[in-house]
Amino acid sequence: MSLHPERLPSSLILVGAGKMGGSMLEGWLDVGMNPSGVTVIDPRPSEEMTRLCAEKGIALNPSDQPSGPDVLVLAVKPQMLETAAPALNGYLGPQTLIISILAGKTIGDLTGRLPAASAVVRAMPNLPASIGRGATGAAANAQVSETQRLMADALLASNGIVEWLPSEDLIDAVTAVSGSGPAYVFHLVECLAEAGAAAGLPPDLAQRLARATVTGAGELLFRSDLPPATLRQNVTSPGGTTAAALEILMRDPDGLKDLMREAVAAAKRRAGELAG
Template identity: 70%
Template sequence: MSSQLPQSLVLVGAGKMGGAMLEGWVKLGLEGHRITLIDPHIGEAMSALAAEKGMNVNPAKPAPAEVVVLATKPQMLDTAAPSVQALIGPGTLLISVLAGKTLGDLGQRLPNAGAMVRAMPNLPASVGRGITAAAAGPGVSAAQRAMADQLLAGVGKVEWLESEGLIDAVTAVSGSGPAYVFHLVECMAAAGAAVGLPADLAERLARATVEGAGELLFQSDLSPATLRQNVTSPGGTTAAALAVLMAEQDGMPPLLRRAVAAAKKRAEELAG
């Protein structure tokens, strides 16, 4: 096992995101006996994984751990805080993936936590293709940051932020972003039906096109702009469509700027 993986880890909350992270850590080589799960409503899949790997589930008196990962619903923080406090020792690293809960919020509710990382993963983490933005508090050592980086990389790529203040903007781009892409598929399918395709065929074509374009982006070192240019022949069909989509007044650029700005504003409101 890599020296950057913790000797002991407690995961508080094994729902969709916590469960995805747990599966990623198992693939990284984190041994089950080093993992404790705390979730009063743990699902069947996570229970089965825990039993298979020999994890400790909902112990009566869990010991402080090298790493505590907080993955409950944000509104449960106040309720969970007293039990989480008991898990935090002098050298514990706390990693929070709670949306809208700042390092200041965590510090107020968990005063034992001297080293904290706030992370914002997104939905594709559930298939190991997420992108997580992370901000480290002032008490995080270089070794703890490296450990957090490896744990977060278990579900995809990791970007470290210079300032926690960028988290709301991250939320607006990558946190909410998968929904934008799913809606793009919906719109492409509806547009295909509008020009005469059977609706089910239009949806299959739109879905496969976005899946393939995403994979091409994943595998290519070329910029999105270069990939777009490579598939656009002057005077061709793609160029005709892009003239509409790229219009500065009513095309995708101003539309997405407004959408991302609205999401960022709402993230700021939710963070209080």
């Protein structure tokens, strides 16, 4: 992760401080964002968010409407965009960069509902962003300057890696791989634990072993520069137990590769349907 606190904006409005919005805010503060430059807009903030704002001196739902920040981050539920648009439009200044994490809402949707909008970055973070280990795909429209892109990168990178996409059209594929991907991994743990129980392990022991195996393998992958295929080969002795299992997982057709392609294609297709 490449962090550049000097690129953080001096003024920012966060609209929506739920789990993802709140995690992003904590990430910005952790890398040096000045809390006095942050305003949080959320009609029903959690007790934790209310306490955080009070402790850090962050303006929470101020009576005087803020306007013209360097950045406006949209983290509300996508279905709220329509009703919230008039108020959101009032926050925007001519140089305000919008960063949206609204699933299924295109840059065209945003500029269509927010006449004052110009520079827009659409981002798709994932759940591990809540612990600073997220994977975010981001796309910018032509109005985003290089300075604004670097500013967006600094904000998004506070929660994990950021991959800039050459086209917004790739967002649906990002959603299918990294956006939904944590659920695939969690299900892998479920399946591995169930298989362990079926092999004779007590279910609670199988659950602990499966969980530790997947989190440990993930951490090894995170720390290593080796390709996943090389790491797999390093674990696999010819003719051994791992090789026997991989013969099942890697069979062609109907192995894990084909199943994962089918799953990602289904998620991408559904993302397109929701955006349409």
